[in-house]
Amino acid sequence: MSYIVGVDVGGTTVKLGLFSEQGDLLEKWEIESHRETDKNVKRHRLLWDVAQTVKEKCAERGIQKEEVKGLGIGIPGAVRDDGTVVDAVNLGWGIFSVRDELSEALGFDKVAVSNDANIAALGEQWKGSGSDYDTIVMVTLGTGIGGGIVLNGKIWNGTSGAGGEIGHMKVPGDRLCNCGRRGCLERYTAAAGIVQNATELMMTREDDSVLRDAEELNPKVIFDAAKEGDPIACEAVEIFGDRMGFACANICNVINPQAIIIGGGIARGGEIILDLIEKYFRPRLMTALEGTVLRLAELGNDAGIYGAARMVMEK
Amino acid sequence: MSYIVGVDVGGTTVKLGLFSEQGDLLEKWEIESHRETDKNVKRHRLLWDVAQTVKEKCAERGIQKEEVKGLGIGIPGAVRDDGTVVDAVNLGWGIFSVRDELSEALGFDKVAVSNDANIAALGEQWKGSGSDYDTIVMVTLGTGIGGGIVLNGKIWNGTSGAGGEIGHMKVPGDRLCNCGRRGCLERYTAAAGIVQNATELMMTREDDSVLRDAEELNPKVIFDAAKEGDPIACEAVEIFGDRMGFACANICNVINPQAIIIGGGIARGGEIILDLIEKYFRPRLMTALEGTVLRLAELGNDAGIYGAARMVMEK
Numbered sequence: 001m002s003y004i005v006g007v008d009v010g011g012t013t014v015k016l017g018l019f020s021e022q023g024d025l026l027e028k029w030e031i032e033s034h035r036e037t038d039k040n041v042k043r044h045r046l047l048w049d050v051a052q053t054v055k056e057k058c059a060e061r062g063i064q065k066e067e068v069k070g071l072g073i074g075i076p077g078a079v080r081d082d083g084t085v086v087d088a089v090n091l092g093w094g095i096f097s098v099r100d101e102l103s104e105a106l107g108f109d110k111v112a113v114s115n116d117a118n119i120a121a122l123g124e125q126w127k128g129s130g131s132d133y134d135t136i137v138m139v140t141l142g143t144g145i146g147g148g149i150v151l152n153g154k155i156w157n158g159t160s161g162a163g164g165e166i167g168h169m170k171v172p173g174d175r176l177c178n179c180g181r182r183g184c185l186e187r188y189t190a191a192a193g194i195v196q197n198a199t200e201l202m203m204t205r206e207d208d209s210v211l212r213d214a215e216e217l218n219p220k221v222i223f224d225a226a227k228e229g230d231p232i233a234c235e236a237v238e239i240f241g242d243r244m245g246f247a248c249a250n251i252c253n254v255i256n257p258q259a260i261i262i263g264g265g266i267a268r269g270g271e272i273i274l275d276l277i278e279k280y281f282r283p284r285l286m287t288a289l290e291g292t293v294l295r296l297a298e299l300g301n302d303a304g305i306y307g308a309a310r311m312v313m314e315k
Numbered sequence: 316m317s318y319i320v321g322v323d324v325g326g327t328t329v330k331l332g333l334f335s336e337q338g339d340l341l342e343k344w345e346i347e348s349h350r351e352t353d354k355n356v357k358r359h360r361l362l363w364d365v366a367q368t369v370k371e372k373c374a375e376r377g378i379q380k381e382e383v384k385g386l387g388i389g390i391p392g393a394v395r396d397d398g399t400v401v402d403a404v405n406l407g408w409g410i411f412s413v414r415d416e417l418s419e420a421l422g423f424d425k426v427a428v429s430n431d432a433n434i435a436a437l438g439e440q441w442k443g444s445g446s447d448y449d450t451i452v453m454v455t456l457g458t459g460i461g462g463g464i465v466l467n468g469k470i471w472n473g474t475s476g477a478g479g480e481i482g483h484m485k486v487p488g489d490r491l492c493n494c495g496r497r498g499c500l501e502r503y504t505a506a507a508g509i510v511q512n513a514t515e516l517m518m519t520r521e522d523d524s525v526l527r528d529a530e531e532l533n534p535k536v537i538f539d540a541a542k543e544g545d546p547i548a549c550e551a552v553e554i555f556g557d558r559m560g561f562a563c564a565n566i567c568n569v570i571n572p573q574a575i576i577i578g579g580g581i582a583r584g585g586e587i588i589l590d591l592i593e594k595y596f597r598p599r600l601m602t603a604l605e606g607t608v609l610r611l612a613e614l615g616n617d618a619g620i621y622g623a624a625r626m627v628m629e630k
Contacts, residue, residue: 078603086603135474137569149569151471158571159450162603169568170561170599172487179601246485247565253484254452254464254569256473284485286494288393288401288477 008304070110121148123307245280263297323619385425436463438622560595578612
């Protein structure tokens with residue numbers, strides 16, 4: 001029997017999955033991401049931890065390294081086709097080859113590396129709500145907006161590892177983004193952006209709103225209030241829908257995917273999220289694109305390890 | 316010796332090129348596009364005319380059909396990967412297989428079909444201003460806005476043949492487009508859109524402008540007046556630059572190409588076109604995309620036949 005390891009590196013935890021050669025998930029586990037302050041120490045420490053836990057898991061199950069077909073890993077940052085991480089800002093890494101470091105540490109035949117949003121997209125296309133299609137774009141709504149592109153069953157990293165940077169697509173509006181530019185999608189549709197939609201309305205409107213008395217404003221509170229018909233919340237989420245619809249239509253005009261998959265923590269709000277995006281997406285689509293499907297993601301936090309493993313199965 | 320034929324079908328003429336197997340252009344010529352009113356007659360007539368002129372050229376040069384490696388053809392409409400034309404609106408065609416019809420008529424080993432904007436993009440990537448790169452997006456500025464995407468040296472048609480429909484990307488604004496939607500790029504940046512930028516300003520501003528006395532308003536007149544500092548013309552072309560910069564930045568956030576190539580009749584305005592787009596494109600790019608190059612196309616009307624021939628050379 002032969003095995004594949006899928007790894008999804010996040011800011012606070014690293015998720016890992018052991019898969020059969022056929023792609024069945026046999027076991028999943030997590031380790032903590034170390035919070036070293038020195039960049040070089042941190043990246044080596046993290047990859048060392050990954051290598052260590054994978055070795056331990058193999059030892060525990062009596063798996064020889066020759067039995068492991070390969071390891072796939074997703075990193076939060078721009079990754080080039082050659083496995084070089086360009087700027088994993090959240091992890092504080094510089095430019096270096098994750099592929100080379102892990103190959104050396106583990107001695108597996110294949111180490112495949114991509115961006116965390118890309119492996120989630122590949123996971124959904126393979127085993128999740130995109131499994132009816134081979135060309136999809138996944139948009140992950142959370143603290144930021146991630147984007148992953150899968151063309152004919154393969155991740156498209158872009159030529160400098162910045163393909164699918166959906167969160168920094170421009171939409172109408174000029175809010176300043178952390179990236180230094182203005183009018184980025186995530187300033188209206190990621191967590192802080194949705195909150196800003198509401199707070200700006202609260203300052204300019206007189207309407208009563210439960211949001212005015214909320215202990216904490218976050219997307220869940222706002223979407224829940226919108227479901228109850230709260231006027232400020234309703235308008236705040238319409239802004240979310242409008243900008244998401246705008247960006248998704250533009251993605252379709254470029255890529256013409258079969259489906260756009262909406263995932264991430266905010267998408268767990270469910271049908272209201274999909275309905276709001278549809279409302280502003282569909283009317284902007286030209287006729288030739290009308291067949292494009294919009295769906296919620298299905299795999300949740302497991303999408304990444306599935307996609308990471310899938311990279312190893314690709315030729 | 317072995318040959319390749321490249322064909323670029325336009326609204327009024329069909330351009331053809333005879334290439335060596337290595338991709339050298341040996342001869343180019345044109346025929347008229349027939350203006351039949353009946354759709355079925357028209358499409359058969361046009362393909363029959365193409366087949367006929369190719370046969371005649373081969374006979375004239377004593378080329379046997381076994382010596383022809385294949386024919387590539389670009390059509391103004393959505394073309395799927397299988398060579399099916401979905402909606403060649405300008406030609407009045409329905410859904411049918413250009414590949415099958417031409418293969419049968421000519422008996423060549425390979426017939427490759429794509430969209431006219433896509434073959435122009437491939438031509439520029441192969442032999443034109445994109446030849447330093449393997450992943451480019453070409454934007455063709457003319458009566459409408461065409462878009463072609465080349466990923467790793469191959470055309471990306473999109474899943475329903477509508478990939479690279481740049482002209483119908485959404486930009487800020489709500490002008491009604493011929494496609495039935497609002498806020499499409501070409502309403503601000505194609506010929507009629509640029510004229511509308513100017514006419515709207517002429518109605519709302521008091522400024523003197525040479526455009527008020529122009530016999531005919533067209534992009535050339537407007538760009539020429541802008542070069543002379545005419546206030547209305549200057550503002551009209553800034554709107555052009557802003558919307559182009561907006562759309563090009565969004566293309567980069569999705570595809571992350573190495574270069575965007577600007578072509579078409581309007582691009583023959585030269586450096587002013589490139590400067591205007593750069594002005595509004597560069598400040599919208601996130602750091603990871605800053606290496607993206609913006610260039611004018613080089614091959615002019617020949618881009619299409621080059622790209623058509625190139626499709627035959629691909630594996």
